[in-house]
Amino acid sequence: MAKKTNKKSLLAKIVIIAAIIIIIPFLTPNMYIMQIVNMIGIYIILGIGINVLTGFTGQLSLGQAAFFGIGAYVTAIMNTRGGMQFLACLIGSMVITGIVGAVLAVPALKVKGSYLALLTMGFGEIIRIVMINWTPVTNGTAGILEIESPVIFGFSFDTLTKFYFLIMVFVILGILYEDILIKTRTGRAFVAIREDNEAAELTGINVTTYKIRAFVLSAVYSGIAGCLYAMMIKYVSPDTFVNNTSNIILWTAIVGGFGTVVGPIFGGIIMQVLPEVLRFLGDWRLVIYGVILLIVILRFPGGVYPYIEKFIDRIRRRKKSDAAGGKG
Amino acid sequence: MRDVAILELKEVTKKFGGLTAVDSVDLKVGENQICALIGPNGAGKTTVFNMITGAYQVTSGDVIFCGESICGKKPHEIVKLGIARTFQNIRLFKSASVLENVMTGFHCKTKTGMFNVVFRPGMCRREEAETRQKALEILKFLGLDNVKDNEAGSIPYGHQRLLEIGRALATSPKLLLLDEPAAGMNSQEKKELVETIRKIRDTYNLAVLLVEHDMELVMGISENITVINFGRRIADGTAEEIQNNNDVIEAYLGRSED
Ligand SMILES: Nc1ncnc2c1ncn2[C@@H]1O[C@H](COP(=O)(O)OP(=O)(O)O)[C@@H](O)[C@H]1O
Ligand SMILES: [Mg+2]
Numbered sequence: 001m002a003k004k005t006n007k008k009s010l011l012a013k014i015v016i017i018a019a020i021i022i023i024i025p026f027l028t029p030n031m032y033i034m035q036i037v038n039m040i041g042i043y044i045i046l047g048i049g050i051n052v053l054t055g056f057t058g059q060l061s062l063g064q065a066a067f068f069g070i071g072a073y074v075t076a077i078m079n080t081r082g083g084m085q086f087l088a089c090l091i092g093s094m095v096i097t098g099i100v101g102a103v104l105a106v107p108a109l110k111v112k113g114s115y116l117a118l119l120t121m122g123f124g125e126i127i128r129i130v131m132i133n134w135t136p137v138t139n140g141t142a143g144i145l146e147i148e149s150p151v152i153f154g155f156s157f158d159t160l161t162k163f164y165f166l167i168m169v170f171v172i173l174g175i176l177y178e179d180i181l182i183k184t185r186t187g188r189a190f191v192a193i194r195e196d197n198e199a200a201e202l203t204g205i206n207v208t209t210y211k212i213r214a215f216v217l218s219a220v221y222s223g224i225a226g227c228l229y230a231m232m233i234k235y236v237s238p239d240t241f242v243n244n245t246s247n248i249i250l251w252t253a254i255v256g257g258f259g260t261v262v263g264p265i266f267g268g269i270i271m272q273v274l275p276e277v278l279r280f281l282g283d284w285r286l287v288i289y290g291v292i293l294l295i296v297i298l299r300f301p302g303g304v305y306p307y308i309e310k311f312i313d314r315i316r317r318r319k320k321s322d323a324a325g326g327k328g
Numbered sequence: 329m330r331d332v333a334i335l336e337l338k339e340v341t342k343k344f345g346g347l348t349a350v351d352s353v354d355l356k357v358g359e360n361q362i363c364a365l366i367g368p369n370g371a372g373k374t375t376v377f378n379m380i381t382g383a384y385q386v387t388s389g390d391v392i393f394c395g396e397s398i399c400g401k402k403p404h405e406i407v408k409l410g411i412a413r414t415f416q417n418i419r420l421f422k423s424a425s426v427l428e429n430v431m432t433g434f435h436c437k438t439k440t441g442m443f444n445v446v447f448r449p450g451m452c453r454r455e456e457a458e459t460r461q462k463a464l465e466i467l468k469f470l471g472l473d474n475v476k477d478n479e480a481g482s483i484p485y486g487h488q489r490l491l492e493i494g495r496a497l498a499t500s501p502k503l504l505l506l507d508e509p510a511a512g513m514n515s516q517e518k519k520e521l522v523e524t525i526r527k528i529r530d531t532y533n534l535a536v537l538l539v540e541h542d543m544e545l546v547m548g549i550s551e552n553i554t555v556i557n558f559g560r561r562i563a564d565g566t567a568e569e570i571q572n573n574n575d576v577i578e579a580y581l582g583r584s585e586d
Pocket of ligand 2: 373374416
């Protein structure tokens with residue numbers, strides 16, 4: 001009986017989520033807004049990526065834009081120079097960001113707290129400088145132009161609306177994978193490391209390899225986001241992958257729900273929509289943006305998602321007790 | 329002492345700069361034995377635990393576990409070999425649930441990784457269900473099953489100490505190190521703890537080495553007691569022998585009586 005209702009509510013959830021995903025592009029009035037919606041999707045992937053590393057494993061990263069950028073550049077180079085299509089570029093971006101993630105993990109293992117923050121920030125800056133100065137490969141400040149739209153088995157994702165569905169596939173797969181992983185042994189090891197590094201080691205967890213895994217995983221998520229970004233915007237340049245982008249990625253996780261799997265959905269929406277809504281404020285936009293974010297963090301410590309979850313729970317319980325009352 | 333020593337420390341020394349925290353200490357724990365390591369505050373007891381578990385490297389000497397030297401091994405490798413511990417200052421994974429804490433202890437006995445959650449989901453689901461089941465059994469054994477979903481940091485102090493034992497048991501140890509397990513417990517809880525430790529030894533078929541300040545508890549439960557003071561071993565023997573040892577009375581029991 002309980003199992004049956006579980007299945008039913010799971011089915012209901014799937015139907016509702018599918019409906020929302022399908023309806024969104026129809027409600028989108030123009031391509032400008034469609035692009036913002038797609039950017040939300042890309043930032044959701046970045047947010048769930050950083051959550052593995054920072055939210056679950058407790059390793060603060062202020063350099064996620066570097067992985068995002070490497071993913072974007074690898075795709076840009078493979079596509080424009082190597083003539084390779086989406087899937088090959090995607091795999092290339094994932095592999096290279098994964099390797100760079102593992103390499104960054106080595107010095108990162110030696111430091112924690114604010115030193116780790118500085119180290120990752122420095123890493124972000126180094127990668128940005130490489131993008132600017134390694135001109136033969138990256139084309140310097142001019143960036144790389146004329147990246148092609150993704151083509152998968154002959155189907156071309158050549159409009160922002162088509163691209164939206166491609167992004168959604170990765171958002172869903174990304175969330176599902178993290179949701180499953182976090183509930184297993186690996187997720188428990190991540191959380192143990194966040195809660196108490198040494199106690200984790202003395203509980204039989206190889207802290208070194210699990211920290212490396214967290215770095216690699218979050219880098220690969222960012223690499224996927226980078227690949228999608230490059231093929232959507234069709235142009236990459238060092239200006240995109242700056243410190244501010246790293247901060248927005250971190251805030252996407254913090255505002256949405258630190259150490260939660262679906263929190264970054266809300267973080268992505270808030271972080272991308274807010275600056276657009278505030279555009280009418282002109283020069284004051286960024287000030288108000290900052291103030292609002294501070295208020296959100298003070299009002300919802302741990303991010304908005306845990307509060308949304310509680311709210312939905314309360315409504316559901318009220319409905320249930322209403323139904324039970326009606327019967328009795 | 330029985331012939332088969334599961335753990336043997338041979339002239340183990342630990343120096344912190346100029347300070348010799350542990351000075352050439354010998355210690356033996358027999359299979360299935362309950363032993364105690366006692367001594368005044370700062371004597372070096374926790375440091376001994378840290379060397380056994382690999383948290384600290386020994387400066388000199390050797391640690392033999394099941395006939396093999398474990399010096400130089402990483403702490404997580406030593407856990408896998410069969411030594412588990414609790415901490416003097418409780419170190420739970422506070423914001424995880426009680427059940428999750430124990431499940432985390434099964435880490436080195438399970439295999440689910442980052443890839444096989446995708447490629448072998450059936451195996452992973454089975455392993456997960458099994459881990460949960462075994463963790464629940466441990467919680468039931470310790471009488472913590474009614475708080476399994478609570479945050480570990482939110483349950484009463486005495487329960488947190490038990491939970492640390494539960495997390496340690498999950499690693500299937502052959503030797504369990506308890507660092508002041510009765511600290512902060514009332515006398516009723518202490519009595520129950522003695523029973524629990526005996527029950528653990530018999531049910532899980534392991535040896536226990538405990539550090540404890542409560543002399544009644546130590547004398548009542550230990551088959552062998554090692555006493556250290558200023559990092560040096562000053563006595564070793566049964567409860568009776570220790571109670572009648574002049575050095576011990578002077579160094580430790582004498583002081584605690586004034
Ligand atoms: N990591 C460390 N660095 C420096 N000194 C330490 C360290 N750990 C322990 N000590 C010193 O070693 C001595 C023994 O400490 P400890 O083993 O904690 O004693 P006990 O557990 O018997 O109370 C103390 O003087 C303590 O200050
Ligand atoms: Mg101590």
